[in-house]
Amino acid sequence: MGVADEQGLDTVLGKAVALLRAFGADDRLLPLAELVRRTGLPKGTVHRVAGDLVHHRLLEKTEHGYRLAGGLFELGMRAATERTLLEVAMPFLQDLYERTHETVHLGVRDGTEVVYVAKIGGHRQARSPSRAGGRMPMHCTALGKVLLAHADPAVRSAVLSGPLPRRTPHTIVAPGLLEQQLDRALEAGLAFEREESTPGLLCVAAPVLQPDGATAVAAISVTGPIGRFRPEAHQNAVRAAATALASTLARRPGGL
Amino acid sequence: MGVADEQGLDTVLGKAVALLRAFGADDRLLPLAELVRRTGLPKGTVHRVAGDLVHHRLLEKTEHGYRLAGGLFELGMRAATERTLLEVAMPFLQDLYERTHETVHLGVRDGTEVVYVAKIGGHRQARSPSRAGGRMPMHCTALGKVLLAHADPAVRSAVLSGPLPRRTPHTIVAPGLLEQQLDRALEAGLAFEREESTPGLLCVAAPVLQPDGATAVAAISVTGPIGRFRPEAHQNAVRAAATALASTLARRPGGL
DNA sequence: CCACAGCGTACCGGTCAGTGGAACGCCGGG
DNA sequence: CCCGGCGTTCCACTGACCGGTACGCTGTGG
Numbered sequence: 001m002g003v004a005d006e007q008g009l010d011t012v013l014g015k016a017v018a019l020l021r022a023f024g025a026d027d028r029l030l031p032l033a034e035l036v037r038r039t040g041l042p043k044g045t046v047h048r049v050a051g052d053l054v055h056h057r058l059l060e061k062t063e064h065g066y067r068l069a070g071g072l073f074e075l076g077m078r079a080a081t082e083r084t085l086l087e088v089a090m091p092f093l094q095d096l097y098e099r100t101h102e103t104v105h106l107g108v109r110d111g112t113e114v115v116y117v118a119k120i121g122g123h124r125q126a127r128s129p130s131r132a133g134g135r136m137p138m139h140c141t142a143l144g145k146v147l148l149a150h151a152d153p154a155v156r157s158a159v160l161s162g163p164l165p166r167r168t169p170h171t172i173v174a175p176g177l178l179e180q181q182l183d184r185a186l187e188a189g190l191a192f193e194r195e196e197s198t199p200g201l202l203c204v205a206a207p208v209l210q211p212d213g214a215t216a217v218a219a220i221s222v223t224g225p226i227g228r229f230r231p232e233a234h235q236n237a238v239r240a241a242a243t244a245l246a247s248t249l250a251r252r253p254g255g256l
Numbered sequence: 257m258g259v260a261d262e263q264g265l266d267t268v269l270g271k272a273v274a275l276l277r278a279f280g281a282d283d284r285l286l287p288l289a290e291l292v293r294r295t296g297l298p299k300g301t302v303h304r305v306a307g308d309l310v311h312h313r314l315l316e317k318t319e320h321g322y323r324l325a326g327g328l329f330e331l332g333m334r335a336a337t338e339r340t341l342l343e344v345a346m347p348f349l350q351d352l353y354e355r356t357h358e359t360v361h362l363g364v365r366d367g368t369e370v371v372y373v374a375k376i377g378g379h380r381q382a383r384s385p386s387r388a389g390g391r392m393p394m395h396c397t398a399l400g401k402v403l404l405a406h407a408d409p410a411v412r413s414a415v416l417s418g419p420l421p422r423r424t425p426h427t428i429v430a431p432g433l434l435e436q437q438l439d440r441a442l443e444a445g446l447a448f449e450r451e452e453s454t455p456g457l458l459c460v461a462a463p464v465l466q467p468d469g470a471t472a473v474a475a476i477s478v479t480g481p482i483g484r485f486r487p488e489a490h491q492n493a494v495r496a497a498a499t500a501l502a503s504t505l506a507r508r509p510g511g512l
Numbered sequence: 513c514c515a516c517a518g519c520g521t522a523c524c525g526g527t528c529a530g531t532g533g534a535a536c537g538c539c540g541g542g
Numbered sequence: 543c544c545c546g547g548c549g550t551t552c553c554a555c556t557g558a559c560c561g562g563t564a565c566g567c568t569g570t571g572g
Binding site for chain 1: 267325332
Binding site for chain 1: 558559561
């Protein structure tokens with residue numbers, strides 16, 4: 001890997017996007033110098049482009065640095081797939097939460113990762129690293145595994161043949177074992193996770209299938225802390241929510 | 257107003273942002289020609305810039321046109337203010353929903369408008385035009401009125417002196433009457449709305465005040481359909497949620 | 513007290529990325 | 543068949559963008 005092989009840094013747009021993407025999932029405020037470091041762009045350039053972004057309300061300038069601004073939030077919430085999914089799914093997620101009172105996730109697959117579209121939870125919610133709009137690997141999360149099980153074979157083998165980074169002592173890093181679990185998940189229409197992504201967390205997930213029943217457009221999960229939480233106790237509720245959402249989506253005109 | 261006085265259309269970034277913003281709150285799929293019409297940019301230019309945006313995962317190209325892509329959603333969910341607010345507030349909104357089983361909104365003020373940060377509701381939710389990430393005028397919504405009441409005097413008078421577009425027969429279009437209501441809202445820490453933005457909808461909202469108690473950083477509301485829904489019945493629940501959220505926010509280190 | 517390092521800001525001439533008008537091929541409909 | 547609307551491609555000109563350089567500020571430690 002070269003020094004500046006991230007494609008597109010030589011166009012204004014590329015620089016702008018790079019600046020925005022320089023903000024990690026946990027960064028709130030980044031000083032100009034830090035943006036310079038992360039993007040590798042010249043200081044003057046960052047100054048100028050960041051200024052332009054501020055002008056367009058995508059970035060906000062404070063005394064101590066830049067932050068992603070509200071305009072970005074507004075645009076993001078207009079993204080077609082996520083918005084539709086979110087609006088249609090919300091009532092079902094709501095029901096599921098009310099039935100379980102545990103953290104509820106809605107996620108989709110993007111490439112070989114899971115993207116969380118929604119996360120709802122109450123005061124007792126388990127401390128989980130997930131965020132709406134965030135990403136996680138597929139092999140170590142219930143959502144990921146169930147999405148992968150119901151995905152195109154090409155995707156499945158892409159993940160299986162790629163590296164399976166260990167995140168906890170319980171993470172499944174053996175491709176064979178993972179494949180076994182995927183088969184079982186495909187059969188059961190349900191996947192489990194036991195401290196595979198985060199210590200102390202358990203999870204059940206069910207797929208939201210397309211009308212043809214083949215691949216999954218999304219998945220729903222319930223997460224809780226080890227101890228009080230028993231995934232099996234919620235599997236029916238999760239599955240019910242997922243299938244209900246699926247049939248509602250199927251009834252939609254434009255699809256998706 | 258000239259023909260192309262929207263500032264910044266003569267820079268790549270400006271064009272790009274214009275393209276993204278060309279997508280209204282309800283547009284899912286826009287053909288190239290439509291983008292050309294809305295932005296006023298030359299066809300070739302739109303083609304190229306849109307292509308670049310696709311390349312950066314901000315736009316998605318389909319057979320029938322372009323749509324805002326997932327990358328935008330991910331970026332949007334990282335926006336500092338909205339994200340923090342959303343994460344901290346979620347449990348309180350959840351509680352409120354569970355207590356009322358009506359549509360719950362979380363909103364902030366931006367300029368002279370309300371921006372909805374979250375909207376949660378179940379299957380029985382009233383048909384409201386609001387969307388997460390969407391905007392509404394302040395004078396005709398409970399959220400807007402309570403935010404305005406607890407806002408800087410400059411903002412208040414800016415709205416009062418501006419036009420107050422009529423949206424329904426019940427919309428308050430008289431500045432004097434609105435001011436009266438704002439005073440009452442400031443005093444009561446609570447604002448009501450009765451079919452002022454949308455026929456058939458009623459709403460109560462309470463402010464999420466800053467530690468100093470002066471201005472509001474956000475507001476929470478409960479909305480329901482005329483008939484079964486009585487705003488007064490929920491005013492205590494809404495106020496409780498708002499103050500609880502406020503004190504939780506106050507306890508946060510970085511503020512905001 | 514001053515040298516220094518790190519930061520944010522500002523300037524500016526050269527150049528190449530971006531520009532947009534024009535022309536093309538493809539439909540579908542009259 | 544001809545026509546209007548669409549998406550795509552091409553290309554020579556030009557001004558928007560580039561990034562090195564220099565400045566002023568602040569805190570730090572020698």
